[in-house]
Amino acid sequence: MKNFIIMSWREQRLFLEAYCLTGIVRLAIILFPFRRIAPFLGKYMAESSMLEDSVKLAIARRIGQLVTKASRFTPWESKCLVQAMVCKIMLRRRKINSTLYMGVGRDKIKGLVAHAWLRCGKTIISGAQGIKNFTTVGKFADLDGG
Template sequence: MNIRSRFFNILLRLEAIFCLAFARLVVSWISFRRLVPYLGRPMQESPEEASPLYRGRARRVAWGIYLVKSRLPWENTCLVQAIAAMIMLRRRRQPSTLYLGVSLDHTEFEAHAWLRSGDVVVTGGEEKDKYKVMSSYMKSAG
């Protein structure tokens, strides 16, 4: 790995740490009712088609979140990860959709959040099939 790519990997990790910290503070201190207007347009979805450039950016953001989420001293829930990734994609002027779902298992209530940009599920994708979408929020590019 050359110096330039190593430098950009460090920047990506720092951005992911900052965005995860910010999202954690927001989720902890602001009620969900007040947070909703900042998540995007309710019950709308961003386009599922994506250019190779957008697809690469989304995968890079997903990778950055994945690298640092377990190494931080606070809990990074699925909602925190989705909001952090949404912020990172917004900085890159890339549309995304945040999904909130509930468990399909009727024995107990469990919620989950995941983020999609184009055809890439950026965060929370490994468990999304276990949940029914209850709401979605589209954040447009720019």
């Protein structure tokens, strides 16, 4: 974890925030039915703007990178839904709009599979891998600054 030591204190703080939030979000997913969590994700079946300020977009990209990195070190499962939700929470705290998407697709081995990803502006911040293979079944948007 030597990369943590060479991060700026701001990035270290973001990394620790992401790490802690992955645990909280994972616990919420385990303890509560999705219908109880969904209202906190934003406006259902709405989309945030495709336009975003370049400074906010740069912050969003970095948060996405740090959430992905933090998720690799958690002793609990921190897959796509956890990562997308953590990114959404962190962006919302910084008044940056985003849309969380949930999709389903087919896998030759696993059959029906689900995936979640987060978009800010035109950029996929989290869960970008393979999204073209998924059909969106739900989306939750933060509008007007989170």
